[in-house]
Amino acid sequence: MYVSITPKEREEMLAVIGVSSFDELVGQVPAKFLRPDIKFHQAHNEPELMARLEKLAADNKKLLCFAGGGAYDHFVPAAVRYLASKGEFVTAYTPYQAEASQGTLQAIYEYQSSICALLGMDVSNASVYDGATALVEAVGASMRLTGRKNVVVPQALHPHYLQALKTYYAADPDFKVTVVPCPNGLMNPAAYEAALKDAACAVLAVPNFYGCIENVHDLSAKAAKAGALVVAAVNPVSLGVLAAPGEYGADFAIAEGQPLGNPLHYGGPYLGIFACKKAHMRQIPGRICGITKDADGKRAFVLTLQAREQHIRREKAASNICSNEALCALTATIHLAMLGPEGLREAAELNVERAHVAAEKLAALPGFSLRFKQPFFNEFVLKCPGPAKKLRDAALQDAILAGIPLEGELSDCLLLCCTEQRTGKDIDLLCSVLRKHANVR
Amino acid sequence: MYKPEQCKYTKTHEWVFVEGGEAVVGISDHAQHEISDIVFVELPKPGAKVVQGKACAVVESVKAASDFFAPVSGEVTAGNDALVAEPSLANQSPHEKGWFFKLKVSNPAELSGLMDWNAYQEFLKTAPAH
Amino acid sequence: MSAENPLTPKQQLTIEKSAPGRRAARFDRAQKPASAYLPASCLRKSAPRLPELSEFDVVRHYSNLARLNFSLDTHFYPLGSCTMKYNPKCNEEAASMPGFASAHPQAPDSAVQGTLRFLYELESMLCALTGLDAFTLQPAAGAHGEFVGIMLARAYHLSRGDKGRTEIVVPDSAHGTNPASASMGGFSVVTVKSGADGRVHPEELRKYVGPKTAMVMLTIPNTAGLFEKDIEKISAIVHEAGALLYMDGANFNALIGLVRPADLGVDLMHLNLHKTFSTPHGGGGPGSGPVGVRKHLIPFLPSPRVALKDGKYSLEDAGPQSIGRVKSFAANTGVALKAFCYLLQHSAQSLRExxxxxxxxxxxxxxxxxxxxxxxxxxxxxxxxxxxxxxxxxxxxxxxxxxxxxxxxxxxxxxxxxxxxxxxxxxxxxxxxxxxxxxxxxxxxxxxxxxxxxxxxxxxxxxxxxxxxxxxxxxxxxxxxxxxxx
Structure with a gap:
């Protein structure tokens, strides 16, 4: 389909190689394995392809989105998509040849700088796969640094993050996760302090999966006192108004970077943000870009500290990561440049206000109330008069994605999110739809 | 200065200089030359126990990471903080400012298995280049 | 700063072009500040040091940065083992269709049938190409896929009560990710020397494979660009020892349509959608590293799995033997979509070309x-x-x-x-x-x-x-x- 060699050229090339047929060239492959009978469809040409895809895309329902839970529907300026889809960025490989990759490299440096500024941290890498794997890496680094294997997490940690942690360290018999209950939305203080004994790190989720904001300064100080490192798992957009991890002394700060200009796309590709204190720099997984000089003394950018990485350290490397999420990181960098400190604050404040307006209106509906009375950013848990899953399904008829139904003890609760994208009119619509379906069972 | 002529050597190009029960270790001039520009050194912490022949420190250049194998067993008493801050000292001054760490030797008998200066010079002539 | 900065505007950082008060994106003003809703202790003390630029500044800056790059669109890019093939533009257009791009990963299955369907169909296509029985699209890159493969091997052996398999065997020609992934999964790595002809020799391999071997990882063709011509013998040695044969599929572009890995005796493998299947590399990522397995390994695949029942597609939790989840949500769906488009454009015949x-x-x-x-x-x-x-x-x-x-x-x-x-x-x-x-x-x-x-x-x-x-x-x-x- 995209083969550039004509049949005539193919023959010429085989002649230059000195073989009479292609099969002679692949004599190293036992003949019985060659050209199996593969059942495959007929090739689509481009018009057929696009028609097929438009049909498939139409099978996804267009919904007014009040769901968050680790993926957020934010406004993305057109310039962000325009710039991040430039072929010179999109179709380049990892910048191994620095002299021919200064564009990608400078963008990575600007990414690292923007992330450090946003998180209040000293050092950032060039990205990992997503928020969950960023947490996995930060926890691994904490265990190496402290020699301890007990990890403290809130019950209200994103469930996918907890599951990924358990998968990654399943082979380590000493690895232990202590889950601190969050009966009122935040970690129970006594249980938290008890869990810190001999802990490698305390994971502070801010906001947590229920949207609630912990008293981070206090929790961080307590962890430090117990000799545990602090891993902050944050929402980058919330940092337009919320305290930066560096302000409360976090050792590692990780985040799901999707909300910084990347589309929802049903879960990926997203952006694993990973940053830490300078003292922990050697524990950073994956690629890092630094400033250097060229032979004329001119400033330039280059991948650096590479001897930490798998292509040099092989089985002794701390992480196996090679490909990262560079294009998503570029998108985030451009997004932050478009917003600037003022735009970021404006957007964050609008999230806070819209979510609080929505929470107040929804809680006033008969039979509904707020499940937790804690500070929140743009997500909150709404207690419903009946099973939340039924209510969410019913709202689909009105083209509304009414959040995420929670499970277990919270099966009568919806986790709702209101970003700056949801207007007052949208919120009123959500209220009327939930009221309409309130009695669904 | 831990005079090269007074040090003992391993086949992996570490040197050890012994005075009483204490030893100082580092990498040979040959090793620093092979590794070339050293950009990072990671040392064991004081109190750590190292075992002869086992990796206990790491030396990095831009393109490679090399293990440092303990030339003798013992307990680390001090690391060279100046080297950690300025890894190029191991290139400029492998036998003086670029020492790695000091240790209390636990089994002095191990020293007899190491090469002296002359034997190491002979060894370098026969050892394959990296 | 700019007065003494000798750099031309093209080489300056965004922060060096910043001017206080300059703005690009603007939002509605909230009626009340965040402090009206949140306690002061939650709030940020000082604004982050981000550049203050106009939209035009940003556009010109990154347009100029783009020009400093070599890329596939502009240059021949013969990077070995990276398969820098043309990235078709219709794939990009498809991936940006709002129907796909705005699908929320927490939406119920009924609202995302289009996405689930292409994920399911892509898995089936990869099965057809490799001869394997099932695929997971969850791994976000090749190394991530390797890690999944390692954990699958662990779960498989443990499920049989076989606890002594602590080693993974890797040839010295392997990509660094192979030993790094094995060691991350808690295995010790045993390295086999390649022969002078660049290939793994069965008699040499035999020395390292035994009751402690969980898996042998081979790149096929290997990093010397050679096919392991003794693959049948190798496969027999691995399987007689009760170990699994893993194929690193980074070099699958040599085999697509031509050789099916399952026929070679491969039990499990990863593919790189950002190599063989034409999705762009984005200056380092995102990638996608689907893992395919034969029947006996299906119960251990990561969660969630895409299923088809009565004409409806769904996302299901994998069973009790699953290794669990290795990232958030289902997959690097946007990347998978581009690979799906690529494969739709091919027939069995054109794949072989x-x-x-x-x-x-x-x-x-x-x-x-x-x-x-x-x-x-x-x-x-x-x-x-x-x-x-x-x-x-x-x-x-x-x-x-x-x-x-x-x-x-x-x-x-x-x-x-x-x-x-x-x-x-x-x-x-x-x-x-x-x-x-x-x-x-x-x-x-x-x-x-x-x-x-x-x-x-x-x-x-x-x-x-x-x-x-x-x-x-x-x-x-x-x-x-x-x-x-x-």
């Missing part, structure tokens, strides 16, 4: 270049060839110098100094999408470089000369890291 043309092109370059840059394993190669620079014959010019000079001539450099088993290696993978004319001009450039090396080796040792920057001080960068603006 991919591998055949890739193999012909690599051999063509090998034959044209080997008099100047010897072919280390002087035999027919698959989709890539490994050549060497011989400094003794070229005035001391090394592979890195050749690579830098190629940049001057408008070609991205091949993979250099890899595989580790080849001295002064130049690993060249032209792919099927470069024309014969492009290959010939690459040969021309390499010939010029060879001649320059004879006449003026210094020209090469100080290359590049025609790029935005000259050769960089990597030592200085690593000794005194400057990793962000202050």
């Amino acid at each position: 991919i591998s055949e043309s890739a193999i012909i092109s690599a051999n063509y370059l090998r034959v044209k270049l080997k008099a100047m840059f010897p072919s280390h394993f002087d035999t027919y190669c698959m989709h890539e060839c490994v050549l060497s620079t011989v400094p003794e014959k070229l005035g001391g010019v090394k592979t890195m110098d050749v690579a830098k000079r190629l940049l001057d001539k408008g070609f991205y450099a091949p993979t250099v100094y890899f595989p580790l088993i080849v001295p002064e290696a130049l690993m060249i993978e032209p792919t099927e999408t470069e024309s014969k004319a492009a290959l010939d001009s690459f040969v021309q450039a390499m010939t010029e470089i060879y001649q320059e090396a004879q006449k003026d080796p210094e020209l090469l040792k100080s290359a590049p000369h025609n790029l935005p920057v000259r050769r960089l001080d990597e030592v200085g960068a690593a000794r005194t890291p400057n990793l962000r603006w202050n």
Whole structure:
């Protein structure tokens, strides 16, 4: 389909190689394995392809989105998509040849700088796969640094993050996760302090999966006192108004970077943000870009500290990561440049206000109330008069994605999110739809 | 200065200089030359126990990471903080400012298995280049 | 800062172009500040130091940065083992369709039937191409897929009560991710030396494989661009020892449509959608590293799985034996969509044209270049060839110098100094999408470089000369890291 060699050229090339047929060239492959009978469809040409895809895309329902839970529907300026889809960025490989990759490299440096500024941290890498794997890496680094294997997490940690942690360290018999209950939305203080004994790190989720904001300064100080490192798992957009991890002394700060200009796309590709204190720099997984000089003394950018990485350290490397999420990181960098400190604050404040307006209106509906009375950013848990899953399904008829139904003890609760994208009119619509379906069972 | 002529050597190009029960270790001039520009050194912490022949420190250049194998067993008493801050000292001054760490030797008998200066010079002539 | 900054605007950082009060994106003003809703202790004390720019500033800045890059769209990019093939533009357009791009990962199955369907169908296509029985699209990259494979092997052996399998066997020619992934999964790594012909020899492998072996990881074709011709014997040794045979599919472009890994005895493998299946590499990612398995490994696949029941697609939790989840949500769906488009455009016949043309092109370059840059394993190669620079014959010019000079001539450099088993290696993978004319001009450039090396080796040792920057001080960068603006 995209083969550039004509049949005539193919023959010429085989002649230059000195073989009479292609099969002679692949004599190293036992003949019985060659050209199996593969059942495959007929090739689509481009018009057929696009028609097929438009049909498939139409099978996804267009919904007014009040769901968050680790993926957020934010406004993305057109310039962000325009710039991040430039072929010179999109179709380049990892910048191994620095002299021919200064564009990608400078963008990575600007990414690292923007992330450090946003998180209040000293050092950032060039990205990992997503928020969950960023947490996995930060926890691994904490265990190496402290020699301890007990990890403290809130019950209200994103469930996918907890599951990924358990998968990654399943082979380590000493690895232990202590889950601190969050009966009122935040970690129970006594249980938290008890869990810190001999802990490698305390994971502070801010906001947590229920949207609630912990008293981070206090929790961080307590962890430090117990000799545990602090891993902050944050929402980058919330940092337009919320305290930066560096302000409360976090050792590692990780985040799901999707909300910084990347589309929802049903879960990926997203952006694993990973940053830490300078003292922990050697524990950073994956690629890092630094400033250097060229032979004329001119400033330039280059991948650096590479001897930490798998292509040099092989089985002794701390992480196996090679490909990262560079294009998503570029998108985030451009997004932050478009917003600037003022735009970021404006957007964050609008999230806070819209979510609080929505929470107040929804809680006033008969039979509904707020499940937790804690500070929140743009997500909150709404207690419903009946099973939340039924209510969410019913709202689909009105083209509304009414959040995420929670499970277990919270099966009568919806986790709702209101970003700056949801207007007052949208919120009123959500209220009327939930009221309409309130009695669904 | 831990005079090269007074040090003992391993086949992996570490040197050890012994005075009483204490030893100082580092990498040979040959090793620093092979590794070339050293950009990072990671040392064991004081109190750590190292075992002869086992990796206990790491030396990095831009393109490679090399293990440092303990030339003798013992307990680390001090690391060279100046080297950690300025890894190029191991290139400029492998036998003086670029020492790695000091240790209390636990089994002095191990020293007899190491090469002296002359034997190491002979060894370098026969050892394959990296 | 700008007054004393000697850099031209093109080379400045965004922060150096920043002017207080300049704005691009604007939002509605909230009626009340955050402090009206949140306690002061939650709030940020000082604003982050982000650039303050106009939209035009941002557009010009990143447009100019783009111009400093070599890329596939603009340059021949023969990076070995990376399969830098053309990235079709219809794939990009499809992936940006709002129906797909705005699908929320927490939406119920009924609202995302289109997405679930293409994920399901893509898995089926990958099964057809590899002969394996099931695929998971969850891994976000090749190394991530390897890690999944490692954890699958662990779960499989443990499920049989076989607790003594603590080792993973990897040849010395393997990508660094193989041993790194094995060690991350809690295994010790046993390295097998390749033979002088660049291949794994069954008699050598046999020494390392036994009751402690959980899995043998082979890259096929290997990083020397060679097919393991003894694959049947190798597979028998691995399976007789009760171990699993893993295939690193980074080089699957050599086999697509031509050879099915399952036929070779492979139990599980990963593919790189960002290599063989034409999704762009984005300057380092995102990728996608689906893992395929034979029947006996299906129960251990990561969660969630895409299922089809009564004409409805759904996302299901995997069963109790699953290794669990390795990232958030289902997959790098946007990447998978591009690979899906790519495969829709192919038939079984046209897939085979991919591998055949890739193999012909690599051999063509090998034959044209080997008099100047010897072919280390002087035999027919698959989709890539490994050549060497011989400094003794070229005035001391090394592979890195050749690579830098190629940049001057408008070609991205091949993979250099890899595989580790080849001295002064130049690993060249032209792919099927470069024309014969492009290959010939690459040969021309390499010939010029060879001649320059004879006449003026210094020209090469100080290359590049025609790029935005000259050769960089990597030592200085690593000794005194400057990793962000202050």
